[in-house]
Amino acid sequence: MSSLELTNISKRFGAVSVFQGLSLTIAAGEFVAFLGPSGCGKSTLLRIIAGLERADSGEIRLGDQRIDTLAPGARGVAMVFQHYALYPHMTVRENIAFGLRNGGAPKAEIAERVAEAARVLEIGPLLDKKPGTLSGGERQRVAIGRAIVKQPRLFLFDEPLANLDAALRTRTRLELAQLRRRVRATMIMVTHDQVEAMTLADRVVVMNQGEIQQVGTPMQIYDRPANTFVAGFVGSPRMTLAPVGLVPGDARFATVRLGDGSQVSTRVPRADLPSEGLLLGLRPECVRLGPPRPGEPTAQVEFIERLGDRTLVYVKLGDGTAVTAEDKGASQAQVGQTVGLRLAAAAAHLFGPDGRGHHAAGRAG
Amino acid sequence: MTAAGVKGPSLAGFTPAGLAGVALAAAVMITPLLWTVGLSLKPNFELMRDTSSVFGPPYTLENYRAILANSNVFRWVFNSTVVSLSTTFGVLALSSLAGYAFARLEFRGRRALFVAVLLGLAIPEQAVIIARHQMFSALHLHNTYPGLILPGLSAPFGVFLMTQYFRGIPVELDEAALLDGASHFTIFWKVLLPLTLPAQATLGIFTFLASWNDYWWPLISATRSSMFTLTVGVASSQMNFAQTSGLGYLMAQAVFASVPILIVYALFQQHIVRAVAGAATR
Numbered sequence: 164m165s166s167l168e169l170t171n172i173s174k175r176f177g178a179v180s181v182f183q184g185l186s187l188t189i190a191a192g193e194f195v196a197f198l199g200p201s202g203c204g205k206s207t208l209l210r211i212i213a214g215l216e217r218a219d220s221g222e223i224r225l226g227d228q229r230i231d232t233l234a235p236g237a238r239g240v241a242m243v244f245q246h247y248a249l250y251p252h253m254t255v256r257e258n259i260a261f262g263l264r265n266g267g268a269p270k271a272e273i274a275e276r277v278a279e280a281a282r283v284l285e286i287g288p289l290l291d292k293k294p295g296t297l298s299g300g301e302r303q304r305v306a307i308g309r310a311i312v313k314q315p316r317l318f319l320f321d322e323p324l325a326n327l328d329a330a331l332r333t334r335t336r337l338e339l340a341q342l343r344r345r346v347r348a349t350m351i352m353v354t355h356d357q358v359e360a361m362t363l364a365d366r367v368v369v370m371n372q373g374e375i376q377q378v379g380t381p382m383q384i385y386d387r388p389a390n391t392f393v394a395g396f397v398g399s400p401r402m403t404l405a406p407v408g409l410v411p412g413d414a415r416f417a418t419v420r421l422g423d424g425s426q427v428s429t430r431v432p433r434a435d436l437p438s439e440g441l442l443l444g445l446r447p448e449c450v451r452l453g454p455p456r457p458g459e460p461t462a463q464v465e466f467i468e469r470l471g472d473r474t475l476v477y478v479k480l481g482d483g484t485a486v487t488a489e490d491k492g493a494s495q496a497q498v499g500q501t502v503g504l505r506l507a508a509a510a511a512h513l514f515g516p517d518g519r520g521h522h523a524a525g526r527a528g
Numbered sequence: 529m530t531a532a533g534v535k536g537p538s539l540a541g542f543t544p545a546g547l548a549g550v551a552l553a554a555a556v557m558i559t560p561l562l563w564t565v566g567l568s569l570k571p572n573f574e575l576m577r578d579t580s581s582v583f584g585p586p587y588t589l590e591n592y593r594a595i596l597a598n599s600n601v602f603r604w605v606f607n608s609t610v611v612s613l614s615t616t617f618g619v620l621a622l623s624s625l626a627g628y629a630f631a632r633l634e635f636r637g638r639r640a641l642f643v644a645v646l647l648g649l650a651i652p653e654q655a656v657i658i659a660r661h662q663m664f665s666a667l668h669l670h671n672t673y674p675g676l677i678l679p680g681l682s683a684p685f686g687v688f689l690m691t692q693y694f695r696g697i698p699v700e701l702d703e704a705a706l707l708d709g710a711s712h713f714t715i716f717w718k719v720l721l722p723l724t725l726p727a728q729a730t731l732g733i734f735t736f737l738a739s740w741n742d743y744w745w746p747l748i749s750a751t752r753s754s755m756f757t758l759t760v761g762v763a764s765s766q767m768n769f770a771q772t773s774g775l776g777y778l779m780a781q782a783v784f785a786s787v788p789i790l791i792v793y794a795l796f797q798q799h800i801v802r803a804v805a806g807a808a809t810r
Contacts, residue, residue, distance in 0.1 A: 262707070
């Protein structure tokens with residue numbers, strides 16, 4: 164197990180700057196997810212760590228060793244590719260052993276390590292098959308086997324679950340979590356799927372347009388989003404971001420006024436808040452429906468998504484502000500109905516005009 | 529349709545008219561071949577009187593015996609085999625290496641060099657034959673195996689074919705191999721080259737056939753009978769009046785020269801059909 168330290172990494176593709184002075188430290192044994200939309204640079208960063216792309220400047224250290232000057236095969240890094248990248252003309256056994264053979268390992272040791280990897284991943288019966296005859300899940304396991312057999316200091320997973328169907332993805336996610344307990348190594352996973360990131364990673368690095376937006380534990384990211392991008396990207400359905408005005412006063416916590424005139428008393432300290440240009444952030448589970456009541460916002464139901472255990476209700480306030488609410492079980496709400504919104508104001512977030520998040524005092528994280 | 533998806537001939541899907549058309553086309557194709565084989569089995573004196581005697585006995589293997597009686601024939605077959613196999617393996621090796629380099633390696637002038645190679649496709653052999661002849665004379669390469677083999681190794685089509693094929697292989701395989709500690713040569717030799725076997729088979733078969741059937745350059749370069757290839761040797765043994773006085777012998781020579789090609793076809797039939805089908809659908 165080794166820590167990974169990226170210092171001032173910059174990368175350009177022609178006129179396009181992907182990163183500029185990006186720095187990040189990952190502790191030994193940590194499982195970190197790079198999360199972000201397509202084109203945010205997360206895969207490029209992974210490839211730079213692997214040595215498949217060269218950074219224009221900066222330094223990468225794995226443990227005590229500087230690795231950005233080394234060839235990919237000499238870095239002590241193994242990678243599981245999105246499309247597995249298994250050698251189609253080789254058997255599973257040959258695929259897994261290929262790296263060890265190139266490294267000059269003795270035959271007996273190769274056989275032993277391949278057998279051990281096959282045992283851990285339960286792919287023993289597949290060893291003499293070609294990748295073309297395997298299912299997606301089996302190929303995924305073989306790709307992981309090819310990585311773990313090298314006993315690398317750092318594992319890299321590039322969208323490891325992206326090619327699996329929903330059922331297999333859930334199962335493989337569980338297997339990855341179990342694998343992580345068995346194989347004690349530093350791991351980085353690239354994903355655009357927040358569920359994968361939130362469920363597997365110790366820490367999540369949220370990226371957008373080549374910049375790290377926030378680094379934190381999954382619950383930190385969810386409960387205290389650093390800015391409007393993180394707030395909007397993490398969480399499904401996305402957090403409602405409604406423009407609000409700060410109600411003047413000298414109370415410790417901020418009270419804001421929505422576009423329809425209704426007021427929300429938050430638990431966000433007033434002290435650091437800018438006076439205008441604020442956005443109120445509300446997760447759907449913080450907005451419940453009920454009969455209209457005086458002093459509470461009312462809204463009209465626009466659209467309903469019934470998910471079985473819960474119902475998502477998309478409503479519009481009087482001024483046209485869209486809000487997403489969540490009802491437990493099968494909601495009684497009807498499209499066109501006027502409903503009252505019960506806001507869990509203590510969980511509300513405020514975002515300044517610069518996008519920076521301000522959160523309720525004392526919330527988890 | 530993928531090459532792997534090519535199946536054997538099937539009559540399913542043909543309308544009666546279509547079937548009749550195909551049968552007619554097949555008859556048109558096969559008639560000259562049968563005619564050639566038929567004439568080769570007839571005594572020459574009989575054919576001098578009337579070629580329609582091919583439809584009835586007597587038949588004889590005398591013409592084939594006469595060919596085999598010529599001590600040079602086996603030498604010519606050997607020469608053709610050496611030249612064709614050397615050219616084929618040379619083209620495969622050079623085209624694969626060049627294709628890998630053009631498809632995978634970054635180097636200055638790669639695009640310009642590739643365009644230059646492609647321009648080679650547009651230059652007919654006739655345009656360079658005198659210069660080549662002069663050069664080979666200066667290098668004393670005429671009447672040698674290198675003299676017969678080297679021109680065939682210049683194969684811009686092979687380079688183009690292999691480049692395109694390498695480009696079609698996912699780069700992730702190279703990257704996985706790099707992370708597995710493989711060198712560029714190991715990636716080429718152990719990872720990518722085995723995946724190009726269908727293209728190698730296509731290129732190899734077409735190169736072998738073209739080299740075996742080549743007549744013009746061996747005719748120019750090989751002036752000594754011992755260095756003739758089979759095509760040149762067979763042609764050289766024809767008399768001026770061969771078509772009237774030795775028609776059966778002439779036809780037997782044609783059949784004899786085709787036998788190695790038929791053997792190659794029988795051995796690689798599946799690959800040849802795939803290659804042609806692939807060329808038609810790609």
